[in-house]
Amino acid sequence: MKKDFWNDRVVVITGASSGIGKALYEELAIFPCELVLLARRAAEIEEPKNKHERTIIHLVTCDLSDSTSVMDAIEWIQKKVTKIDVLFNNAGITAHGRFDSLSMDVYRKTFATNFFGPIQLVRGLLPLLLLTKGNIVTTSTVSALYGVPGRAAYSASKSALHAALESLRIETLESGLGVSLVCVPYTDTALRTSGLDASGEILSEAPAKGKRKTASEVAHVLMSVAQNKEARLVTFNLSGKFLEWMRFFSPKFLEKILYKKLYEDFKPH
Template sequence: MKKEFWNDSVVVITGASSGIGNALLEELAIYPCQLVLLARRAGDIAEPKSKHKDCILHRVTCDLSDPSSVRDAIDWIVQRVDRVDVLFNNAGITAHGRFDSLSMEVYQKTFATNFFGPVQFIRGLLPLVSKAKGNIVTTSTVSALYGVPGRAAYSASKSALHAALESLRIESIELGIGVSLVCVPYTDTALRTSGLDAEGKVLSEAPAKGKRKSAKEVAHVLMAVAKDKEARLVTFNLSGKFLEWMRFFSPKFLEKILYKKLYDDFKTH
């Protein structure tokens, strides 16, 4: 009988206190594995509703926007686990505002959390991932596939991370690790109430209109991707696939669609 993939595995999850990260915790805690759970406030990481008796939870404080906090988290992890089978690079922040209205501080904060922090963290744990021939699975967005109006800082930070991790994937072929990017659609999370507005204040917006995925649904996709080292760029709804293809075949048409759909998000007032 084939061993269950998650049994005895060591899994690292960033952004584990809420949203998709917390959904991953809930879904993985039923297996006999070690879960290394990171959040800015590790004390907010709740006990899962169901937990295997041999599931070990490690709660680690880590603010991805703070290099010293990232270093401390890396040091803590390498002293306590001998490998990382799956690294769910999940934490992130959004920022809303026109290109010309976003303060430079917002650009810097967004890149600190979405690019520099994850790059530093992944680099620090790469020896443990390599030892396990594991998989790095990044929660990304379709906004990384094209510069989305009203989301300049967010799109740019996620797009930059894509490029860096694609480089890592090619460079790591001989190591046997997987590097996957998953562009999730609108999801029921607190992203729009914990991000930044153009001035750097806490964003407070209503959830996106239209059908949204649950955090649990997205967690299931991420878990499936973690089992497939051949997965590269994953989009799993029609809007994501549309943007992925149209950026190559008809960018002018795509820009017209984005202009019309998101006009209220970037129009001048």
């Protein structure tokens, strides 16, 4: 990763108050750049100790599930900055539950945060990104690559976002805009304690079992991807690459594995 790449860049980060978004903010604050931090609880974001003296930080309160809030954020950004070099499209919400138990309200809330909000934000900031031939880096999941049992709303919302942004990438080929989708593995974040259950209540699940990445490790990968306009769909590890390939070559085998691995998450009660 070229560290001087970030000097004098204008970077927008959604979901900047916690998890991967917070890690991105803290990693980038050491460079002399301009950071626009969007979060529902933006006022709670604290200045990191390692902040560069020339780093400019803007805190913008924005709830991606609320179209009015997103529009207000877009208008604020358009007035404050003259360009955007990188948009880290990071904020998101998970939803757990069987297809036959998920309420329609959960689908609506999940799509509002994971699809409609990000799409509205990207559309609004696109002129500023095109000025710099910038890069849109989206924090996604392998659950977007195939319908995962017990995650119908989550998989569907992320998959829809993939399709829309892939369309954008093709449509802007001549402009030099970068559009990258990064499917991160299990990471130490609050995703499972801030998501939704089948009825729309807040999840209270334990972190996923097995080895997990730290938010800082994921942030470093996202920063590297932001410097590579050729990056399209990025998977981290063998499990991600396995799902990416098996969805084409042997979906029946893949479904058997997902059924067995995630049965406890969707078995009938």
